[in-house]
Amino acid sequence: MKIKQLSIFLENKAGRINDMVNVLKDADINMMAFSLAESEEFGIMRIIVSDTERAVDTLKANKFTVSITEVICLKIDDSAGAMAAVLDCLTPNGIFIEYMYAFSQCSSAYVVLRPTDVDGCVEVLKKVDCKFISSFEE
Secondary structure: OEEEEEEEEEEOOOOHHHHHHHHHHHOOOOEEEEEEEEOOOEEEEEEEEOOHHHHHHHHHHOOOEEEEEEEEEEEEEOOOOHHHHHHHHHHHHOOOEEEEEEEEEOOEEEEEEEEOOHHHHHHHHHHOOOEEOOOOOO
């Protein structure tokens, strides 16, 4: 029900994202989903990869600061109101979303959620028959 996401600290300087993605490329690790948030001095790249443990080891060996976070990934219809339906069942149960990102493919959307209470969120979403993604097929 939960999936592991990497959060990588990146200095705000030209080429730093390139360095990070090339480290993963050279290790033959695929980025399945990602999001980049930035501030004036640094950014946080959140990624879901094909091999989490190897990615962590490879990134740390190349002097990147990286941490693992549990998130939830859902497959929902790529249609108007589908995301609202998910959020509408979380709010009354006191589930707060810290951040989320999404992508769509054909008629489905994949949504990565980071709630403050991951286990509580999973329990609520199980009750409404959400489709959880535990890994991405390549």
